[in-house]
Amino acid sequence: MTGPVTAEAAASQLVLSIFPGADLLGRGFEAEGFCVVRGPDLLWGSDVRRFHPPCGVFAGIIGGSPCQDFSRKRRAKPSGYGDEMIFHFARCVTEAGPDWFLMKNVPGVPDVAVDGYTVQRFNLNARECGVRQNRLRTFQFGSLDGKPLVIQREMLFGAVQPCCMASEGKSTMRRTFADFCELQGLPRDFDLPGLSIAAKYAAVGNGVPVTMARVMATAIHRRGVTAWTRLCVCECGRPVRRGQTLATPACRKRMQRRRDASGRNDAGGVTIPLFQ
Numbered sequence: 001m002t003g004p005v006t007a008e009a010a011a012s013q014l015v016l017s018i019f020p021g022a023d024l025l026g027r028g029f030e031a032e033g034f035c036v037v038r039g040p041d042l043l044w045g046s047d048v049r050r051f052h053p054p055c056g057v058f059a060g061i062i063g064g065s066p067c068q069d070f071s072r073k074r075r076a077k078p079s080g081y082g083d084e085m086i087f088h089f090a091r092c093v094t095e096a097g098p099d100w101f102l103m104k105n106v107p108g109v110p111d112v113a114v115d116g117y118t119v120q121r122f123n124l125n126a127r128e129c130g131v132r133q134n135r136l137r138t139f140q141f142g143s144l145d146g147k148p149l150v151i152q153r154e155m156l157f158g159a160v161q162p163c164c165m166a167s168e169g170k171s172t173m174r175r176t177f178a179d180f181c182e183l184q185g186l187p188r189d190f191d192l193p194g195l196s197i198a199a200k201y202a203a204v205g206n207g208v209p210v211t212m213a214r215v216m217a218t219a220i221h222r223r224g225v226t227a228w229t230r231l232c233v234c235e236c237g238r239p240v241r242r243g244q245t246l247a248t249p250a251c252r253k254r255m256q257r258r259r260d261a262s263g264r265n266d267a268g269g270v271t272i273p274l275f276q
């Protein structure tokens with residue numbers, strides 16, 4: 001969380017949060033000065049499938065669509081619900097026409113494509129945001145102007161705690177709700193009145209740690225503010241030095257996997273021109 005953000009810039013940033021749940025993602029954006037409007041969620045008795053956002057009102061749309069179908073731990077066949085919800089996320093972007101969107105999910109998620117938007121896809125570990133959880137999430141950032149995010153990673157070294165899973169509330173070994181909330185970046189006295197214990201843990205465990213959300217919100221604020229920057233071609237948002245195209249050995253492997261998967265050969269790479 002570095003860098004100046006002017007009050008005027010923040011005030012102009014109205015954001016719509018889709019599938020909010022307990023909205024840890026939106027809370028991170030609020031903490032960085034965005035004004036977040038929460039869309040419908042089955043948790044609160046309303047359905048995105050019958051929701052139509054107004055056009056031209058929101059600067060951005062954020063959301064962590066349901067990820068169970070895309071989880072590598074899943075043994076059952078995908079239900080189709082995950083794909084359906086991504087469809088509705090993309091539909092809401094099309095209807096609202098924001099400058100940008102951000103979707104959070106797990107690495108197995110399909111690409112989100114919306115006409116007119118350039119999408120930057122990258123993984124981020126909660127540890128790279130200073131969170132004591134080894135929790136990998138995939139973000140897809142789409143923008144009309146195509147300016148990608150520069151991600152400020154600050155790796156946490158040292159012990160991590162078990163990840164906050166949605167299912168923890170059903171376990172007799174569960175941590176206290178206060179400890180659970182704190183590890184997700186919420187205040188210790190955070191509560192969701194009216195929900196069962198299991199539902200409270202699920203709502204908080206399904207969310208992205210608030211600190212991770214703040215890193216994303218900061219990157220979005222700083223987009224276009226940062227002077228000329230060269231970024232890694234793997235889309236991870238890491239700056240690279242002149243003459244370099246890939247930031248880390250993992251970036252090199254990622255590009256290789258993509259080439260293998262697509263059958264294309266775009267080796268050599270190009271520096272993404274940014275922030276002129």
Ligand SMILES: [Zn+2]
Pocket residue numbers: 232233234235236237238246247248251
């Ligand atoms: Zn990279």
